[in-house]
Amino acid sequence: xxxxQLFPKTLKQAPSGAESINHQLLVRGGFIDQLFAGSWTLLxxxxxxxxxxxxxxxxxxxxxxxxxxxxxxxxxxxxxDQTGRWSNKDVQQIMYQFKDIHGREFGLSFTHEEIVMNLxxxxxxxxxxxxxKLYQFSTKFRNELRAKSxxxxxxxxxxxxLYSAHVSEEDMYIYxxxxxxxxxxxxxxxxxxxxxVEASGGVFTDKNSHEFQVLTEVGEDTIYYCTQCxxxxxxxxxxxxxxxxxxxxxxxxxxxxxxxxxxxFPLGTKYSKDMKVFYTDENGKEQLIWFASYGIGPTRVLGxxxxxxxxxxxxxxxxxxxxxQVYLVGLDLEGERVKGEAERVYKLLQAEGVxxxxxxxxxxxxxxxxxDADLIGIPYRxxxxxxxxxxxxxxxxxKLEVKKRDEKxxxxxxxxxxxxLLKDS
Amino acid sequence: xxxxQLFPKTLKQAPSGAESINHQLLVRGGFIDQLFAGSWTLLxxxxxxxxxxxxxxxxxxxxxxxxxxxxxxxxxxxxxDQTGRWSNKDVQQIMYQFKDIHGREFGLSFTHEEIVMNLxxxxxxxxxxxxxKLYQFSTKFRNELRAKSxxxxxxxxxxxxLYSAHVSEEDMYIYxxxxxxxxxxxxxxxxxxxxxVEASGGVFTDKNSHEFQVLTEVGEDTIYYCTQCxxxxxxxxxxxxxxxxxxxxxxxxxxxxxxxxxxxFPLGTKYSKDMKVFYTDENGKEQLIWFASYGIGPTRVLGxxxxxxxxxxxxxxxxxxxxxQVYLVGLDLEGERVKGEAERVYKLLQAEGVxxxxxxxxxxxxxxxxxDADLIGIPYRxxxxxxxxxxxxxxxxxKLEVKKRDEKxxxxxxxxxxxxLLKDS
Numbered sequence: 001x002x003x004x005q006l007f008p009k010t011l012k013q014a015p016s017g018a019e020s021i022n023h024q025l026l027v028r029g030g031f032i033d034q035l036f037a038g039s040w041t042l043l044x045x046x047x048x049x050x051x052x053x054x055x056x057x058x059x060x061x062x063x064x065x066x067x068x069x070x071x072x073x074x075x076x077x078x079x080x081d082q083t084g085r086w087s088n089k090d091v092q093q094i095m096y097q098f099k100d101i102h103g104r105e106f107g108l109s110f111t112h113e114e115i116v117m118n119l120x121x122x123x124x125x126x127x128x129x130x131x132x133k134l135y136q137f138s139t140k141f142r143n144e145l146r147a148k149s150x151x152x153x154x155x156x157x158x159x160x161x162l163y164s165a166h167v168s169e170e171d172m173y174i175y176x177x178x179x180x181x182x183x184x185x186x187x188x189x190x191x192x193x194x195x196x197v198e199a200s201g202g203v204f205t206d207k208n209s210h211e212f213q214v215l216t217e218v219g220e221d222t223i224y225y226c227t228q229c230x231x232x233x234x235x236x237x238x239x240x241x242x243x244x245x246x247x248x249x250x251x252x253x254x255x256x257x258x259x260x261x262x263x264x265f266p267l268g269t270k271y272s273k274d275m276k277v278f279y280t281d282e283n284g285k286e287q288l289i290w291f292a293s294y295g296i297g298p299t300r301v302l303g304x305x306x307x308x309x310x311x312x313x314x315x316x317x318x319x320x321x322x323x324x325q326v327y328l329v330g331l332d333l334e335g336e337r338v339k340g341e342a343e344r345v346y347k348l349l350q351a352e353g354v355x356x357x358x359x360x361x362x363x364x365x366x367x368x369x370x371x372d373a374d375l376i377g378i379p380y381r382x383x384x385x386x387x388x389x390x391x392x393x394x395x396x397x398x399k400l401e402v403k404k405r406d407e408k409x410x411x412x413x414x415x416x417x418x419x420x421l422l423k424d425s
Numbered sequence: 426x427x428x429x430q431l432f433p434k435t436l437k438q439a440p441s442g443a444e445s446i447n448h449q450l451l452v453r454g455g456f457i458d459q460l461f462a463g464s465w466t467l468l469x470x471x472x473x474x475x476x477x478x479x480x481x482x483x484x485x486x487x488x489x490x491x492x493x494x495x496x497x498x499x500x501x502x503x504x505x506d507q508t509g510r511w512s513n514k515d516v517q518q519i520m521y522q523f524k525d526i527h528g529r530e531f532g533l534s535f536t537h538e539e540i541v542m543n544l545x546x547x548x549x550x551x552x553x554x555x556x557x558k559l560y561q562f563s564t565k566f567r568n569e570l571r572a573k574s575x576x577x578x579x580x581x582x583x584x585x586x587l588y589s590a591h592v593s594e595e596d597m598y599i600y601x602x603x604x605x606x607x608x609x610x611x612x613x614x615x616x617x618x619x620x621x622v623e624a625s626g627g628v629f630t631d632k633n634s635h636e637f638q639v640l641t642e643v644g645e646d647t648i649y650y651c652t653q654c655x656x657x658x659x660x661x662x663x664x665x666x667x668x669x670x671x672x673x674x675x676x677x678x679x680x681x682x683x684x685x686x687x688x689x690f691p692l693g694t695k696y697s698k699d700m701k702v703f704y705t706d707e708n709g710k711e712q713l714i715w716f717a718s719y720g721i722g723p724t725r726v727l728g729x730x731x732x733x734x735x736x737x738x739x740x741x742x743x744x745x746x747x748x749x750q751v752y753l754v755g756l757d758l759e760g761e762r763v764k765g766e767a768e769r770v771y772k773l774l775q776a777e778g779v780x781x782x783x784x785x786x787x788x789x790x791x792x793x794x795x796x797d798a799d800l801i802g803i804p805y806r807x808x809x810x811x812x813x814x815x816x817x818x819x820x821x822x823x824k825l826e827v828k829k830r831d832e833k834x835x836x837x838x839x840x841x842x843x844x845x846l847l848k849d850s
Contacts, residue, residue, distance in 0.1 A: 005492075006492070033547065035501070041544060042495040044494050067431070074566060074580065101568065139564065
């Protein structure tokens with residue numbers, strides 16, 4: 001992609017009122033645009049990052065035996081009445097519920113347990129049909145009282161939601177523990193170090209759930225965790241205070257702020273009982289289906305990555321989710337020789353399968369191009385200029401000037417050297 | 426994917442009240458499931474087909490210079506008030522509009538012109554920022570009075586919508602004509618022969634639009650077209666009747682039913698004028714942006730393909746959009762030798778990058794497996810059985826029994842032969 005064609009260009013200033021770093025940098029970099037508080041357009045660069053986040057999730061969930069599908073967003077009240085959640089006061093605070101012009105009541109999806117259970121009821125007959133692991137990437141809606149923190153808390157956002165159905169509590173917990181490992185791997189591939197934290201089940205279940213928390217000062221959550229063992233609880237359920245003894249190993253409990261990027265719920269048989277969804281066991285007897293759900297918010301991950309990976313100049317994307325691998329800067333493009341060389345390197349990189357954003361702007365200073373490169377945060381900056389491609393430049397001749405976004409120094413590298421650098425990383 | 430693991434299995438019977446072929450076959454084959462009238466879950470097989478449809482659209486639009494992004498579905502009333510469409514009676518019949526618990530008014534997107542124009546207003550300053558071509562794949566909502574014809578007419582459906590912005594009417598029409606060609610190519614790659622038909626602009630514009638129509642008796646639209654030239658008009662605007670003389674070439678006009686799979690609208694300056702969105706021209710003067718929009722309904726394409734490509738036994742997917750390339754049938758899987766051979770071929774095919782659905786069910790008859798293969802409609806059926814892999818089967822030894830879905834006869838082909846057959850197709 002040529003930067004001259006990319007929509008939109010970077011902004012010099014963050015929008016007024018943008019307090020969080022992810023809000024400031026994602027808007028300035030041209031990744032997202034706010035429609036109204038809590039509602040965001042994923043601009044081309046932002047969609048590229050989210051697509052990579054989604055693909056990592058997809059690969060790991062498919063490996064775990066899960067199957068992707070896509071469910072509707074507009075839910076008839078009747079299905080939500082079956083579990084009583086339609087009329088739950090906490091649900092009504094966050095779920096958009098309305099009547100259409102014919103008087104029919106609908107809610108906008110903030111989760112899909114009822115819809116999945118309805119689907120299972122149609123297709124699951126016998127124990128032979130279980131276990132099932134079904135997921136989707138879909139838009140979710142939450143009528144947040146205050147939508148702040150940039151893209152971390154939206155009224156409309158993207159969610160990967162996975163649901164699993166089992167013959168027994170034991171089988172449910174085997175997969176539940178599998179998903180914990182799968183989630184840790186997913187987040188690790190994106191560059192996020194997550195801690196598994198026990199929390200309340202919210203409007204989903206009376207049981208406790210588990211959250212995947214990224215420790216950072218700007219996080220809205222507060223967690224208490226042991227520095228020696230894996231004990232960690234969300235403030236909602238933690239009964240003690242910082243400095244107390246860990247109930248498991250007696251070491252010291254610390255307090256930290258964190259961002260929740262994933263959560264998993266061992267729902268048990270509540271939903272199948274309420275919705276009367278059974279399977280027939282090996283003895284021909286009807287049994288309730290055991291059920292669990294698992295969420296990751298890809299748009300929240302987008303914001304979290306920026307909170308974790310940035311400096312005073314802009315974003316520093318981990319290579320696995322960067323919108324492009326290389327930010328190719330053409331300087332002195334008024335000269336035909338350099339311009340031709342920059343175009344040539346651009347095409348060669350593409351031919352090698354490298355994703356390149358080529359800053360081909362003419363009449364824009366080196367300083368401005370470098371500032372945009374740093375703001376947008378692509379892992380490798382490659383410069384073509386008189387210095388690299390004049391006939392009299394000595395050492396630098398026919399070499400590319402390469403700088404990693406998170407390093408200070410530039411290196412002169414041959415085209416082949418750059419390709420092996422990119423493939424090794 | 427092993428068929429034993431696939432969710433869900435085929436159904437023996439179409440649901441009661443399913444009148445259209447696409448409804449019957451897509452539900453029986455396990456591609457889609459109805460949540461309520463006009464609302465469908467894309468089950469794993471259905472999502473696979475839609476993903477391929479989307480990828481064809483994406484490739485061709487990217488080639489045309491368009492950029493993908495993703496806009497919100499929940500739209501504040503104020504933006505739609507700027508064009509007056511919020512209060513348009515025809516719009517109010519189809520747009521879900523409601524107040525949230527805080528009294529704020531929202532509508533669910535059935536299209537995105539206002540949202541795109543709002544975005545352009547923030548980022549387009551000068552003629553140098555134009556033209557722009559932006560598209561998305563997103564969920565659309567329409568409160569249809571009667572949602573019938575299976576997945577052809579939904580209350581919630583998938584739409585690819587493209588918007589282009591230009592400095593002049595001339596530039597707008599250049600891209601508008603480009604998109605006509607791009608659309609014809611997109612549909613042709615999916616196996617759909619489309620006719621470009623002039624139609625009214627509906628709630629989008631006073632100007633006429635163009636529809637991409639697939640001629641089929643089951644189509645809800647009626648069109649009049651010339652058998653000799655490219656004159657074609659939708660019944661809504663056609664002033665004459667069947668058998669009349671073509672106004673362009675005097676040949677005979679015929680009538681046909683058809684399904685609209687795409688539509689394009691030369692919107693002009695109506696939206697930029699209403700929303701006060703200008704660019705500065707080369708002389709520093711403010712000018713209105715010229716604007717056009719272009720839609721394709723991937724879920725409607727899914728249904729249309731089934732209406733066109735089926736026989737009495739099931740669906741016959743074009744290879745470009747088939748959920749898998751090969752339906753591998755293992756027969757006599759009770760025998761260790763055949764079972765091992767079937768597993769081996771399954772893995773070899775996957776290693777070659779072939780998408781395989783492996784019917785690995787034990788205790789299911791050959792007839793039942795062949796019936797499911799025909800119903801699901803994957804292009805190549807490959808059978809492994811005692812016949813193909815016993816030590817005494819003569820000619821068939823170590824060959825695979827291959828049948829194309831749209832042919833009657835089977836052929837015995839070596840593994841290498843099958844691979845070259847698949848790669849050539």
